[in-house]
Amino acid sequence: MVWSDLSLPDPEPLKSEMNREVGKLIGKLTGKKADLVHPDIVFILDLSGDVVELKVHPVFVAGRYMKYERGIPQTHWDCRECRGAGCEKCDFTGKQYMDSVEELIGRPAAEALGGSWAVLHGSGREDIDARMIGTGRPFVLEIESPRKRSMDLAALEALINESAQGRVSVTLSRWCGRDDVETIKSNKAHKKYRILVEVDGTVTVEGLSIALSAISGVTIFQRTPERVAHRRADKVRERRVLDIEYIGTEEGRYVIEVTGEAGLYIKELVSGDNGRTHPSLTEVLGMPARVVTLDVVQVEGTEEVKEDGTSQRPTKENTV
Ligand SMILES: [Zn+2]
Incomplete structure (x- = not known):
């Protein structure tokens, strides 16, 4: 109405004038230039209430x-009993596990940057009882409300590694943005595992090798495992075993390396999960087999995945 009643030649919405003028004023006070497209912090001016609200955008670091x-979950879990509120069962911590990879990495990082807390976005996750060694697993760490928006990456890496005391360690590659979270979470690259397997019965190395070759390169049908059925939809997944080979024997148990498509359940590939996974090592051996320990030794990152979807597998020397 004001525009048309006054026949203004070059009217401008109040909001953009505010943005520009407030930006100029803050620029004068701080010596910083206002970036209206990719701001680090945003002020929300409530003109009617005479209130200014400050929003600090998170910073992201990849590595x-x-x-x-073993025994450390990737992200923090609320206590099952009280759902995070704090109760006798969790010693009023609200947590199911005392530490997580997220907290071991995120606590020192948030502290170093003056942030409130940090969220870990992993490229997949390993089981609580599995180690993640070899190449490590790609992640993006999101640090909330940081007071500092950058620091020397090597210094941050050293700080995290010192704080994690050898339980967890990181290599940091670069500062990144929210877009990288999506990229890293949608990474469907192959994974390689080293497992220690126990067999109920007598099997020769030759017999085991024959059984392994029967499931190598084969598509496995896996109904949602019993152990995760409470949190995953019950359906049958098809995932391929790209490679599986016998490495050696340790105290009557067998060391085996498996490379599988993302989402292949390794423990069930071995145990058969009471027939829910087919074929399985238990099935082809004709005797019950189970995974005693599991280590993830290789997770390919998007940097190794070519545009046509195939991936360059690192050579043996690069892995464990
Ligand atoms: Zn509790």
Whole structure:
């Protein structure tokens, strides 16, 4: 109405004038230039209430993590009993597990940048009882409300590694943005595992090798495992075993390396999960087999995935 009543030749919405003028004023006060497209912080001016609200955008850093200790979940879990509120069962911490990879990496990083907390976005996740060694797993760490928006990456890496005391370690590659979270979470690259397998019965190395070759290169049908059925939809997944080979024997147990498509359940590939996974090592051996320990030794990152979807597998020397 104002525009048309006054026949203004070059009217401008109040909001853009505010943005520009407030930006100029803050620029004068701080010596910083206002970036209206990709701001680090945003002020919300509530003119009617005479209130200014400040929003600090998170910073993101990309890297790979190693997990050397079993029993640490990737991200923090709320206590099952109280759902995070704090109760006797969790000693009023609200947590199911005392530490997570997220907290071991995120706590020192958030502290170093003056942030409030940090969220870990992993390229997939390993089981709590599995180690993550070898190449490490790609991740993006999101640090909330940081007071500092950058620091020397090597210094941050050293800080995190010192704080994690050898339970977890990281290599940081670069500062990145929210877009990288999506990229890293949609990474469907192959994974390689080293497992220690126990067999109920007598099997020769030759017999085991024959059984392994029967499931190598084969598509496995896996109904949602019993152990995750409470949090995953019950359906049958098809995933290929790209390679599986016998490495050696340790105290009557067998060391085996498996490379599989993303989403292949390794414990069930071995145990058969009471027939829910087919074929399985238990099935082709004709005797019950189970995974005693599991280590993830290789997770390919998007940097190794070519545009046509195939991937360059690192050579043996690069892995464990
Ligand atoms: Zn609790």
